[in-house]
Amino acid sequence: MHPEKHEILEIDNLDRQILSILMEDALVPYTEIAKKLIVSAGTIHVRMKKLEDAGIVKRSVLMVDHTKLGYDLTAFLGVYLFRGSVYKQVITQLESIPEVVEAYYTTGQYSIFLKIVCKNTNHLREVLNEKIQAIDGIERTETLISLEESIKRSIKV
Numbered sequence: 001m002h003p004e005k006h007e008i009l010e011i012d013n014l015d016r017q018i019l020s021i022l023m024e025d026a027l028v029p030y031t032e033i034a035k036k037l038i039v040s041a042g043t044i045h046v047r048m049k050k051l052e053d054a055g056i057v058k059r060s061v062l063m064v065d066h067t068k069l070g071y072d073l074t075a076f077l078g079v080y081l082f083r084g085s086v087y088k089q090v091i092t093q094l095e096s097i098p099e100v101v102e103a104y105y106t107t108g109q110y111s112i113f114l115k116i117v118c119k120n121t122n123h124l125r126e127v128l129n130e131k132i133q134a135i136d137g138i139e140r141t142e143t144l145i146s147l148e149e150s151i152k153r154s155i156k157v
């Protein structure tokens with residue numbers, strides 16, 4: 001799988017200000033953003049539609065603290081594939097595992113780098129042994145357990 005070439009789109013200062021506000025809190029109403037930036041709410045709506053159509057804004061997501069739902073363990077998995085040609089099949093199977101919350105096709109030591117969340121070490125062992133390592137095409141995995149998430153943010157625009 002080859003990464004798509006991304007076209008760099010020009011955005012102006014108003015677009016940047018709108019994105020900055022929404023990246024801090026995606027629930028801020030357009031009317032409040034409009035008042036802060038001294039434009040109409042319609043302008044904010046039109047600009048957001050333009051940013052969505054251009055693919056700059058992909059979607060809004062609800063960030064949930066998984067630890068408060070009983071998922072106290074975060075781990076990163078380096079995945080070794082038998083051969084690169086199985087990547088798409090492996091990713092399709094990984095998508096069906098709810099504990100896999102992020103997946104990256106990488107260069108270097110691993111073919112795929114995963115972020116998974118589990119309830120505890122027993123749950124992690126179950127996910128590894130019964131779900132991930134059971135996928136055809138995965139040669140082996142290497143697990144790193146996260147002790148703390150220190151930084152999580154979007155790039156400032």
